[in-house]
Amino acid sequence: MMTLLKQATEKDTAIHAQHVNVFYNDYQALHQIDLEVKRNQVTALIGPSGCGKSTFLRTLNRMNDQVPGFRVEGNIFIENQQIYDSKIDIVNLRKNVGMVFQRANPFPMSIYDNVAYGPRIHGIKRKKVLDEIVEKSLRYAALWDEVKDRLHASAIGLSGGQQQRLVIARVLAVEPAIILMDEPASALDPIATAKIEELMLELKKSYTIVVVTHSMQQAARVSDQTAFFLNGKIVEFAETKKLFTNPQFQETEDYISGRFG
Numbered sequence: 001m002m003t004l005l006k007q008a009t010e011k012d013t014a015i016h017a018q019h020v021n022v023f024y025n026d027y028q029a030l031h032q033i034d035l036e037v038k039r040n041q042v043t044a045l046i047g048p049s050g051c052g053k054s055t056f057l058r059t060l061n062r063m064n065d066q067v068p069g070f071r072v073e074g075n076i077f078i079e080n081q082q083i084y085d086s087k088i089d090i091v092n093l094r095k096n097v098g099m100v101f102q103r104a105n106p107f108p109m110s111i112y113d114n115v116a117y118g119p120r121i122h123g124i125k126r127k128k129v130l131d132e133i134v135e136k137s138l139r140y141a142a143l144w145d146e147v148k149d150r151l152h153a154s155a156i157g158l159s160g161g162q163q164q165r166l167v168i169a170r171v172l173a174v175e176p177a178i179i180l181m182d183e184p185a186s187a188l189d190p191i192a193t194a195k196i197e198e199l200m201l202e203l204k205k206s207y208t209i210v211v212v213t214h215s216m217q218q219a220a221r222v223s224d225q226t227a228f229f230l231n232g233k234i235v236e237f238a239e240t241k242k243l244f245t246n247p248q249f250q251e252t253e254d255y256i257s258g259r260f261g
């Protein structure tokens with residue numbers, strides 16, 4: 001146990017998955033996943049449909065716990081804690097490891113209340129403090145200028161791209177260390193997508209990001225490291241530039257050159 005912990009406390013390692021297997025009942029969706037995510041980097045997970053990218057992402061903040069038949073083996077260390085340890089506080093884990101989904105999912109309430117939602121749940125009540133958190137989070141999510149005059153209007157009235165940045169602001173408001181993004185721009189037009197990508201590059205200065213994407217161009221544009229998944233295994237994990245220009249495995253080369261998937 002001590003040696004595992006020691007490995008996980010490398011200063012620049014935010015997430016350390018070690019020999020992770022995931023099952024849905026008898027079906028094994030992930031096989032022996034080993035992955036080290038570096039702090040303040042964007043790590044992209046790519047691969048054909050059904051290869052296990054979302055399963056792995058969701059395993060990182062225990063989003064799969066409620067799925068019937070879900071079972072995980074191996075270790076996942078985040079901030080020196082084995083997140084599947086029985087002593088882990090899951091509410092705290094999800095605060096520390098926020099998640100943004102493919103479809104923006106603002107709550108049916110005002111823009112302000114969406115962002116204040118998490119801090120309120122965590123016990124912050126003073127209006128002045130909430131006002132500050134809401135402004136800071138919206139500024140960080142590059143949305144403040146577009147919504148500052150209608151903070152109390154419904155979030156549902158925002159465009160798809162604005163809704164996705166609002167969801168990011170909602171995640172930032174509880175001060176996570178890590179942000180997981182599951183195809184965050186796949187439902188957006190190219191301009192809204194470019195804004196999300198710009199935002200990711202800005203956010204990595206303060207946060208660690210893991211993003212699932214179907215777009216290899218997007219992975220190449222935003223990520224520092226890329227993991228290529230195939231049939232529930234990581235075929236190759238490397239610096240993004242290297243993976244796309246000089247892949248070490250035939251399967252990686254076939255995928256990035258569009259020969260399958």
Ligand SMILES: Nc1ncnc2c1ncn2[C@@H]1O[C@H](COP(=O)(O)OP(=O)(O)OP(=O)(O)O)[C@@H](O)[C@H]1O
Pocket residue numbers: 024027029047048049050051052053054055056067
């Ligand atoms: N809740 C579940 N119950 C049973 N099997 C599941 C469940 N969720 C995913 N799977 C299976 O696990 C495998 C991996 O799925 P996963 O969604 O992680 O892949 P993915 O790479 O994210 O795919 P996509 O790119 O299409 O979203 C698939 O074979 C899928 O059918």
